[in-house]
Amino acid sequence: MKKIFLIILLAFTTSTSFAYLSLNESAEILPDNYFNLGFAPQTFLSNGGGFDASVFVDTHIYDNTDARITIGGGEIDFWTQASVKWVPFPDVDNQPAMGLRGAIGYSRDEDQNYMHLQISPILSKKSLTSMHDMLPYVGLPITYVMEKGNNYVATQVSLGAIWFPWNVAQVGAEFNLNLKNSISSASVFMNFPFEGATGYKKY
Numbered sequence: 001m002k003k004i005f006l007i008i009l010l011a012f013t014t015s016t017s018f019a020y021l022s023l024n025e026s027a028e029i030l031p032d033n034y035f036n037l038g039f040a041p042q043t044f045l046s047n048g049g050g051f052d053a054s055v056f057v058d059t060h061i062y063d064n065t066d067a068r069i070t071i072g073g074g075e076i077d078f079w080t081q082a083s084v085k086w087v088p089f090p091d092v093d094n095q096p097a098m099g100l101r102g103a104i105g106y107s108r109d110e111d112q113n114y115m116h117l118q119i120s121p122i123l124s125k126k127s128l129t130s131m132h133d134m135l136p137y138v139g140l141p142i143t144y145v146m147e148k149g150n151n152y153v154a155t156q157v158s159l160g161a162i163w164f165p166w167n168v169a170q171v172g173a174e175f176n177l178n179l180k181n182s183i184s185s186a187s188v189f190m191n192f193p194f195e196g197a198t199g200y201k202k203y
Helices: 001-017
Strands: 034-044 050-062 064-072 078-090 097-108 112-124 131-137 142-148 150-163 170-180 183-193
Touching: 078 112
Parallel strands: none
Antiparallel strands: 034 050, 034 183, 050 064, 064 078, 078 097, 097 112, 112 131, 112 142, 131 150, 142 150, 150 170, 170 183
């Protein structure tokens, strides 16, 4: 009985480190020769709360594939993640953009090290509002977390939207709802697009 209690306690104490595994991106693909620079502060909404922030860079690889590198820290001392987003079905007519994002990452919290593998389906569909274009999206990040002596799966639902209020930047917001071994969180983010030949430029 004591061993069962310790296993349950370990699962709950380690899972709180993984609220930062949000998406902060839609199923849209960058145009050729473009990349994004961005940042994303995040607040944790359960399990005692907390705050972290990250910076990221996106780059276009080929027709329907982008890649992202993210580095962050705060409530979690340090974390980094590399991801690839593949969108075989673009946003066309009444069809939403549909794709998958795969990621691998590392984090360190106090004296504990973690590795994770993540897969997430993403759907998004651009819409017009009375003020600005809006791009709502939904995703289901499923993350396999590995630490010394304990591996488990963390899942959450990500609901977000991106707005285009200025000529040269994008603003987004996202809510993550814990399903298993994670915690709920909210984040905002900004993307600044650059074109390889001319620099800072809206696409």
